[in-house]
Amino acid sequence: MSTNDHQRSAIVVTGLMKQYGATRAVDGLSFEVAHGEVFGLLGPNGAGKTTTVEILEGYRQADAGEVRVLGLDPFVDGTALRSRVGVMLQEGGLYPGLRTREVIRLFAAYHGVGHASADQLLDDVGLTTDRDRMVRRLSGGQRQRLSLACALVGTPEMLVLDEPTAGMDPQARATTWELVRSVVARGTTVVLTTHLLDEAERLCDRVAIVAAGRLAALGSPHELTSGERREVRFTTAVTLDPAKLAHALDLALDAVVADPAGQYRIQAAGTPSLIADLATFLRDHDIAINSLEAGRQSLEDVFMQLVTEEGNG
Amino acid sequence: MTRSALVAQVRAELTMTLRRGESLMVTLAIPLGVLVFFSKLDATIPDGYDDPVDFLLPGVIALAVMSAAMVSLGIATGFERRYGVLKRLGATPLSRRGLVVAKTVTVLLLEVLQLGLIVAVGAALGWTPNAGALPAVAIVIIGTVAFAGIGMLLAGTLRAEATLALSNALFLMLLFLGGMAYPIDKLPAVLESLADVLPAAALSECLRGLLVPGFGFPIGSFVVLSVWAVGAPLLAVRRFRWEE
Numbered sequence: 001m002s003t004n005d006h007q008r009s010a011i012v013v014t015g016l017m018k019q020y021g022a023t024r025a026v027d028g029l030s031f032e033v034a035h036g037e038v039f040g041l042l043g044p045n046g047a048g049k050t051t052t053v054e055i056l057e058g059y060r061q062a063d064a065g066e067v068r069v070l071g072l073d074p075f076v077d078g079t080a081l082r083s084r085v086g087v088m089l090q091e092g093g094l095y096p097g098l099r100t101r102e103v104i105r106l107f108a109a110y111h112g113v114g115h116a117s118a119d120q121l122l123d124d125v126g127l128t129t130d131r132d133r134m135v136r137r138l139s140g141g142q143r144q145r146l147s148l149a150c151a152l153v154g155t156p157e158m159l160v161l162d163e164p165t166a167g168m169d170p171q172a173r174a175t176t177w178e179l180v181r182s183v184v185a186r187g188t189t190v191v192l193t194t195h196l197l198d199e200a201e202r203l204c205d206r207v208a209i210v211a212a213g214r215l216a217a218l219g220s221p222h223e224l225t226s227g228e229r230r231e232v233r234f235t236t237a238v239t240l241d242p243a244k245l246a247h248a249l250d251l252a253l254d255a256v257v258a259d260p261a262g263q264y265r266i267q268a269a270g271t272p273s274l275i276a277d278l279a280t281f282l283r284d285h286d287i288a289i290n291s292l293e294a295g296r297q298s299l300e301d302v303f304m305q306l307v308t309e310e311g312n313g
Numbered sequence: 314m315t316r317s318a319l320v321a322q323v324r325a326e327l328t329m330t331l332r333r334g335e336s337l338m339v340t341l342a343i344p345l346g347v348l349v350f351f352s353k354l355d356a357t358i359p360d361g362y363d364d365p366v367d368f369l370l371p372g373v374i375a376l377a378v379m380s381a382a383m384v385s386l387g388i389a390t391g392f393e394r395r396y397g398v399l400k401r402l403g404a405t406p407l408s409r410r411g412l413v414v415a416k417t418v419t420v421l422l423l424e425v426l427q428l429g430l431i432v433a434v435g436a437a438l439g440w441t442p443n444a445g446a447l448p449a450v451a452i453v454i455i456g457t458v459a460f461a462g463i464g465m466l467l468a469g470t471l472r473a474e475a476t477l478a479l480s481n482a483l484f485l486m487l488l489f490l491g492g493m494a495y496p497i498d499k500l501p502a503v504l505e506s507l508a509d510v511l512p513a514a515a516l517s518e519c520l521r522g523l524l525v526p527g528f529g530f531p532i533g534s535f536v537v538l539s540v541w542a543v544g545a546p547l548l549a550v551r552r553f554r555w556e557e
């Protein structure tokens with residue numbers, strides 16, 4: 001790959017390895033992030049997401065592989081990147097002994113940004129009424145919002161956010177998504193990690209699913225979920241006999257299972273004729289249906305499948 | 314890093330320092346308390362001083378330097394490391410050098426406040442300034458470097474709770490072994506020779522050498538203090554870890 005291609009991408013990661021003692025936290029990861037793209041890193045606890053983003057942020061040095069952020073090596077050229085990349089750590093990073101507004105104004109000063117923009121940003125993340133509260137007295141979600149504001153205050157070219165909405169209530173989460181979309185609209189590149197598959201689905205242009213430090217899948221949420229779902233799920237008002245239903249659908253007796261949450265899963269593709277047969281069965285037994293899911297698989301399906309495979313493999 | 318960033322950092326550091334009540338207890342209340350209490354209790358004051366305050370004031374200045382540069386700075390920095398603040402600052406345009414400069418300026422400003430109060434209370438107790446005051450400022454700065462080095466070494470290598478406990482323990486130990494409230498030659502011989510190589514007694518003896526007329530400048534103590542002022546910060550720089 002030529003230097004030009006590297007500069008066309010905001011981030012280039014090739015064969016990244018990072019080991020802590022005997023633990024291979026990152027085990028040969030490669031991906032690229034285009035300028036202006038929202039890129040999500042998904043994966044179970046301990047998959048290596050934080051390790052990867054902290055290498056992008058210049059906190060850790062890769063054991064092997066190549067990393068380029070805005071054309072620079074983050075571990076070596078950290079100083080040059082600090083004013084261009086806004087960072088949100090998975091946890092901590094705020095002075096507990098300062099007030100909310102003092103913190104955002106301090107971070108604004110690091111970037112030569114005035115009080116007015118800092119206060120505006122506090123408003124954007126919904127912390128205006130908490131501006132005089134000590135950081136140590138903020139709730140977890142409020143701290144996350146302040147952290148996000150600190151990441152945004154320098155109007156960076158790139159944002160690296162490690163679980164930005166963890167601990168936020170649904171409204172704060174929606175506000176955060178709006179904020180991220182608005183900075184993306186002005187051309188900012190965003191890398192984020194998340195455990196929320198709907199967040200990835202709604203916010204990210206592309207996602208990388210990482211398991212045990214390796215890339216398990218990479219693509220747009222649409223591409224990843226385009227495989228046909230091999231399962232139909234439904235819930236009913238009253239219980240039914242799974243074996244009877246399986247028989248009625250011409251399936252193996254164990255093809256219908258009731259999961260502990262009271263949801264029934266039919267292990268078969270949700271073809272129109274299967275759905276019709278299901279409807280007939282329910283009519284004949286006078287069972288009301290509460291919900292039905294068939295067709296495209298969700299990102300969650302893909303995720304669970306890949307992560308389970310990785311765990312077994 | 315710009316000058317306004319540095320100014321903002323100093324202001325934030327100073328705000329936090331003045332908000333920490335327990336730290337003001339160590340940096341202001343204890344030194345002033347020692348000064349007043351022992352000046353009324355002249356039993357421990359050695360012969361040859363016109364007034365107990367002439368002996369006490371240099372020692373109390375040394376105590377104040379130790380509390381600001383080692384205890385207050387060390388504990389605050391240890392907890393900033395614990396809360397990931399130091400790590401987060403590493404991703405801002407405020408450079409590490411900027412942070413160190415801001416912390417240095419903050420400690421020096423705190424010392425100005427301390428020394429102002431100590432000199433005012435000392436004057437009320439009968440102390441009069443003399444020509445030694447100016448070189449004493451240089452000694453205070455060297456002492457600050459030595460104790461800040463120790464404080465940062467603790468903060469950058471230990472868990473925050475350990476830094477808290479150890480710097481307070483060192484403070485107490487050096488208060489007793491530092492020739493601050495009573496002269497170290499009243500200590501048992503073993504402790505006296507230990508005290509001789511520690512930075513606290515070295516600092517109070519140097520200050521006495523300059524501030525007490527006819528005391529004579531103790532070259533040995535000055536060498537000990539200088540070694541600490543070079544060694545402790547060097548070791549701190551080498552050993553400091555930004556994440557706990």
Ligand SMILES: Nc1ncnc2c1ncn2[C@@H]1O[C@H](COP(=O)(O)OP(=O)(O)OP(=O)(O)O)[C@@H](O)[C@H]1O
Pocket residue numbers: 020021023024025043044045046047048049050051052090
């Ligand atoms: N400083 C460290 N020292 C030793 N091992 C570490 C260190 N940091 C991470 N690890 C290990 O590396 C692996 C990857 O950790 P990492 O924090 O990158 O995971 P993650 O994907 O961010 O997980 P989570 O979703 O829980 O945040 C884990 O097994 C973890 O225990």
Ligand SMILES: [Mg+2]
Pocket residue numbers: 049050051090162
């Ligand atoms: Mg993580």
